[in-house]
Amino acid sequence: MLSTVSYGTLYYAQPLLAIAAEHALGWSRVQTSLAFTLALLVTAFVAPAVGRALDARGGRTLLTGGALLGALALLTLALASSYPLFVTGWLLAGGAMSLTFYESVFTVVGQQTQGAARTRATLTITLIAGLASTIFVPLTSALLEGGGLRQALVILAALLLGVAGLTWRVLPDYGMGTPGGKRPPFTPDARLIRLTLAFTLARLVTVGTGLQLAPLLLAAGYAPALAASLTGLAGLAALPGRALFVPLLSRLGAPPLTVFLFAQLALSTLLLHFTGSHATVVTGIIAFGLASGALTLARAELLAQHYLPQAFGAANGWMARPVNLAQALTPLGVGLLFTWTGGYSLSLLLMTALGCAAALTLLGAARGGFHTTAVETRGGD
Structure with a gap:
């Protein structure tokens, strides 16, 4: 559920939200594309730190925080009347993506289960999240047509808030292994x-x-x-x-x-x-x-x-x-x-x-x- 809603609201809805923002606020395609590119760059640059944090602390707090951050990002976009605030919203969304997309979710799944059970779990997650575009593209389009940009963003943010609560309730504090403790620097082989x-x-x-x-x-x-x-x-x-x-x-x-x-x-x-x-x-x-x-x-x-x-x-x-x-x-x-x-x-x-x-x-x-x-x-x- 977390990955599906996060991909749907923060990634697949973006082209529709960008077009709506261009019409409502007068920004160009270059401006909206740049903001989303910056979000993806944030996701890339913070990925190693997110991975280390998941190893040390487990996923309950971080994945829940990612969903909350995504909701904050969408609410920021709903309030954005200036381009700097619009960019800020997408920068927050980049941080949320790094905490809720496949990389983080698969790490947490690996902490909870191993072997064939882990493979089946990752398959289930990807099959359901693979429907994110099928669900959220028409949903976002209907929300934009029915209530406009700001209302659509608030409703999408509410969905992420609901997922945050569900994530906090379902995930244990940690899975296999012992959280915490000082970890030596990671050296890739x-x-x-x-x-x-x-x-x-x-x-x-x-x-x-x-x-x-x-x-x-x-x-x-x-x-x-x-x-x-x-x-x-x-x-x-x-x-x-x-x-x-x-x-x-x-x-x-x-x-x-x-x-x-x-x-x-x-x-x-x-x-x-x-x-x-x-x-x-x-x-x-x-x-x-x-x-x-x-x-x-x-x-x-x-x-x-x-x-x-x-x-x-x-x-x-x-x-x-x-x-x-x-x-x-x-x-x-x-x-x-x-x-x-x-x-x-x-x-x-x-x-x-x-x-x-x-x-x-x-x-x-x-x-x-x-x-x-x-x-x-x-x-x-």
Whole structure:
């Protein structure tokens, strides 16, 4: 519930809220986009500190605080009549995202349970949170149409307040391990560095390709309704991708399966280059969505196999910074690339190459094998 409402109110509702703010307050698309980019940068930069704090204190207070911070952010946006206050609201939202999105939630799940039970729990969370856009895009649209921007923001804030209360009531103070105590500085090993590089490259591909999918189809002559439906198909395919991950994990193991997913990501992006064939494009979109969805679980699984619960947050937070930075900066990068080239061909080829690089990078990390190591003696950033 926490992840679903947080993703819905703080992430998927943003484009609609931005357009409403532009109409109501007279700001430009550059101004609203900059504020959201700054929020994503906050999420990236505070990720290591959040991971360390979760290891030390558990998730009850921090995840509840994240939901409260998200509500405060939306209320700040509701009151914003000046651009600095608007930016402040989104900066607060960035902090809330870091405390309520997958990285933090998966850390807390790892503190509560391990093994197959942890894998099933993360699958359940991602399947439900995967519906966040399906729920909150039409909900936000209806709220904006029915009562305007400020009323919509207040209602979304109220939903986060409700989730905060539920989180506080449901989560125990701490899970496996002992909270508190001084923890030595976290030092990433070579395998974590390679994992981080691989998933950062993959995030460049998923964000870069996802952002360009609808414009690519429109430029190729697809009708707007068809382009929108095919773009939505990529998100819909992520759900079965996550459901298939668990049975495939037991058969193949996490490292080989993740290498395959990276390769699938690269191939699917290459297929999108051939817009003249509808069948090829649909195949590429489905394969892209399946791989993107499964990689959310693959990242948590690989980290859990290499780090004990007491240090999972520090490792996950260390990885989250470059991955989230890639997510924040990719829109600017692909926009500049389109401006320079006037098309999508070079961009898609670049995304394909990055997907291949991610697969090769993970192959290098997997040579030493993955096993759970007692790295709780290492701390954070």
